[in-house]
Amino acid sequence: MSKLVYFDDLVVGQRFESSSVEMTEESLIRFSRENDPQFFHVDPEAAKESMFGGLIGSGWQTGALTLRLLLEGCGLSFAGGVVGMDAHISWKRPVRPGDCLHIEGEITKLRTSRSQPDRGFVTFRATTLNGDEEAVQTIEATMLAFRDPARRG
Amino acid sequence: MSKLVYFDDLVVGQRFESSSVEMTEESLIRFSRENDPQFFHVDPEAAKESMFGGLIGSGWQTGALTLRLLLEGCGLSFAGGVVGMDAHISWKRPVRPGDCLHIEGEITKLRTSRSQPDRGFVTFRATTLNGDEEAVQTIEATMLAFRDPARRG
Numbered sequence: 001m002s003k004l005v006y007f008d009d010l011v012v013g014q015r016f017e018s019s020s021v022e023m024t025e026e027s028l029i030r031f032s033r034e035n036d037p038q039f040f041h042v043d044p045e046a047a048k049e050s051m052f053g054g055l056i057g058s059g060w061q062t063g064a065l066t067l068r069l070l071l072e073g074c075g076l077s078f079a080g081g082v083v084g085m086d087a088h089i090s091w092k093r094p095v096r097p098g099d100c101l102h103i104e105g106e107i108t109k110l111r112t113s114r115s116q117p118d119r120g121f122v123t124f125r126a127t128t129l130n131g132d133e134e135a136v137q138t139i140e141a142t143m144l145a146f147r148d149p150a151r152r153g
Numbered sequence: 154m155s156k157l158v159y160f161d162d163l164v165v166g167q168r169f170e171s172s173s174v175e176m177t178e179e180s181l182i183r184f185s186r187e188n189d190p191q192f193f194h195v196d197p198e199a200a201k202e203s204m205f206g207g208l209i210g211s212g213w214q215t216g217a218l219t220l221r222l223l224l225e226g227c228g229l230s231f232a233g234g235v236v237g238m239d240a241h242i243s244w245k246r247p248v249r250p251g252d253c254l255h256i257e258g259e260i261t262k263l264r265t266s267r268s269q270p271d272r273g274f275v276t277f278r279a280t281t282l283n284g285d286e287e288a289v290q291t292i293e294a295t296m297l298a299f300r301d302p303a304r305r306g
Contacts (some may be wrong), residue, residue: 080204087212087242152223
């Protein structure tokens with residue numbers, strides 16, 4: 001288990017890069033059946049007739065995976081968990097079965113909460129890339145993170 | 154099955170409202186285990202000690218559900234499927250097990266593609282509300298939608 005990270009550990013400009021995970025066809029279809037059952041997400045045969053020429057993943061799955069890579073694949077295990085406040089996402093390219101995805105990004109803004117001094121807001125930008133280093137998604141998001149009680153002073 | 158909708162069927166200012174679906178504890182935990190396994194999403198006992206005082210849903214599940222309600226719960230079954238281009242999401246309030254969610258929104262912008270005349274871009278704003286009519290999420294998103302070949306002229 002990686003060391004827990006507090007708001008106080010972060011600096012603007014801090015860069016991160018994750019390990020890589022494979023989007024398997026099975027995981028892609030399972031997610032989409034439950035959450036985004038469009039034919040080009042769930043039916044490999046029918047998807048061939050779509051504008052994509054084959055099965056592609058749901059953007060929501062890429063979004064969730066991006067945050068998971070931030071928490072688990074970059075060592076940014078926030079104490080108390082991570083709570084998203086808002087996110088601006090662009091889906092740039094389809095994610096296809098077998099794509100290996102990783103993220104690269106940086107912290108762009110840090111702001112302590114005025115009303116609740118035990119926490120702060122962390123804004124980051126991250127690009128999710130496939131095995132050919134093509135961007136499949138960009139995200140700029142703000143999350144809540146807790147301050148270290150020992151360092152709040 | 155509802156009538157298929159083309160880009161040409163939409164007008165700016167058009168409002169929509171969906172039917173309501175329950176976020177069950179079982180569905181909330183199943184989604185989170187696979188996609189967002191933070192303790193306040195997956196462990197009802199541990200979640201009591203979190204800042205939320207109990208289990209809450211993943212924002213990605215609310216996002217995916219919102220789009221599903223747009224497609225299936227508002228009669229907006231787009232011909233050829235719906236492909237998200239980008240989205241700006243704010244998570245306003247926790248979603249808790251048993252919450253019944255619906256969406257209300259409107260189409261805010263329509264733009265035909267210059268390079269590909271068979272399609273256009275649809276921008277909408279939608280609020281996802283719980284059973285107490287409290288906003289749990291707002292989204293402004295742009296999707297690709299196909300034009301009706303019969304009406305393109």
